[in-house]
Amino acid sequence: MPYVPMKPLSAVAQKLGVAHGAFNINLLQQVDAVIKIHEKLRSAAIIQVAEPATAFLGGNPDFLNGSLSEKALGMKRIAERVKKLSKASRIPVVLHLDHGRSFESVKLAIDAGFSSVMIDGSSLPYEENVALTKKVVDYAHERGVSVEGELGILAGTEDDVFAEESSYTNPLLVVDFFKKTECDSLAISYGTKHGAAKGANVKLRKEIVIASLENLRHEKIQGTLVSHGSSLVPEYIISEINSLGGAVSGHGIPLEQLREVIPLGISKINIDTDIRLATTRNILELYKLNPDYTTNSQVYDLLKANPKVFDYRNYLVPYLEDLLAEEITNPELEKIVKALENAIYEICATAIINFGSVGTAFKVEALSLEEMAEIYRGEK
Numbered sequence: 001m002p003y004v005p006m007k008p009l010s011a012v013a014q015k016l017g018v019a020h021g022a023f024n025i026n027l028l029q030q031v032d033a034v035i036k037i038h039e040k041l042r043s044a045a046i047i048q049v050a051e052p053a054t055a056f057l058g059g060n061p062d063f064l065n066g067s068l069s070e071k072a073l074g075m076k077r078i079a080e081r082v083k084k085l086s087k088a089s090r091i092p093v094v095l096h097l098d099h100g101r102s103f104e105s106v107k108l109a110i111d112a113g114f115s116s117v118m119i120d121g122s123s124l125p126y127e128e129n130v131a132l133t134k135k136v137v138d139y140a141h142e143r144g145v146s147v148e149g150e151l152g153i154l155a156g157t158e159d160d161v162f163a164e165e166s167s168y169t170n171p172l173l174v175v176d177f178f179k180k181t182e183c184d185s186l187a188i189s190y191g192t193k194h195g196a197a198k199g200a201n202v203k204l205r206k207e208i209v210i211a212s213l214e215n216l217r218h219e220k221i222q223g224t225l226v227s228h229g230s231s232l233v234p235e236y237i238i239s240e241i242n243s244l245g246g247a248v249s250g251h252g253i254p255l256e257q258l259r260e261v262i263p264l265g266i267s268k269i270n271i272d273t274d275i276r277l278a279t280t281r282n283i284l285e286l287y288k289l290n291p292d293y294t295t296n297s298q299v300y301d302l303l304k305a306n307p308k309v310f311d312y313r314n315y316l317v318p319y320l321e322d323l324l325a326e327e328i329t330n331p332e333l334e335k336i337v338k339a340l341e342n343a344i345y346e347i348c349a350t351a352i353i354n355f356g357s358v359g360t361a362f363k364v365e366a367l368s369l370e371e372m373a374e375i376y377r378g379e380k
């Protein structure tokens with residue numbers, strides 16, 4: 001089945017009052033696992049990469065400082081892989097750029113074949129955010145590619161996205177933003193937070209979701225809303241990591257609060273931190289179960305030296321070249337790849353079931369990018 005834009009998935013999610021999890025990955029080996037678990041649970045799949053992930057996929061271990069050409073190479077690699085595997089799959093699959101930073105980088109993703117992009121102009125003055133988003137929409141829609149904008153600022157740190165304090169989305173501006181930019185969906189700030197340290201007393205402002213969607217409906221705008229910074233940071237994974245020698249802490253978004261906002265109009269929920277945590281737990285566990293691998297292992301040494309680190313890119317750097325070349329030639333690396341895949345299965349399955357997208361794959365209209373472009377042009 002097909003490689004599709006985001007819009008048909010958002011439409012179905014909104015109609016059914018469910019949400020799709022959108023899963024951030026950093027390695028080609030994770031793509032197959034994301035698609036497989038969505039096939040088993042019969043949900044459409046959203047695979048997303050942020051710009052630092054594209055630099056990592058482009059071969060730069062210093063991924064936070066990647067160049068545009070490294071990002072372009074990483075984008076090409078991931079787009080080729082996702083397109084190839086989605087053709088062989090029965091479920092609709094989306095490849096989305098998370099937190100696009102500039103028109104240039106978003107254009108690179110679209111040219112590489114992404115079916116959906118985010119342009120994050122949320123740190124700009126309002127009118128500049130509108131102008132940048134509109135410029136991206138014009139380029140993307142001509143090619144059938146969906147666009148997510150952002151209004152309001154989330155606190156927290158994730159890769160190259162950082163803000164000290166949050167500023168909630170103003171629901172009165174949501175309609176204006178959709179009207180002026182014609183974007184398809186909008187990431188709003190309503191109490192979620194990037195990273196693992198979301199605080200022990202998260203209180204989502206569901207009134208912002210309700211008011212935003214009500215304003216949109218009143219104006220007959222079809223836009224949908226997106227929840228960033230929404231990892232659950234499961235307590236069991238934190239304690240497992242720490243019992244295996246790690247030293248991580250954190251609090252996620254309480255599941256019951258997320259489940260409350262889904263039927264109110266949140267159609268896409270981003271999950272990144274949870275995959276990093278589960279991967280790190282799996283890799284620590286693999287060394288515990290296979291102590292032979294710990295001698296002469298650079299990965300193990302990096303993990304031991306940095307017990308607070310749970311971003312697997314940091315300690316998998318010694319194997320980056322092998323992973324990119326897909327030369328999985330030793331038993332330690334074979335087990336690491338399994339650990340990456342198993343983390344994807346665990347976190348995606350949890351989200352697919354919790355957010356309600358289980359069993360909805362075949363309700364999604366399987367539009368190609370060309371068909372979507374015709375719809376945007378008003379020809380269909």
Ligand SMILES: [Zn+2]
Nearest residue numbers: 099228229270
């Ligand atoms: Zn985000």
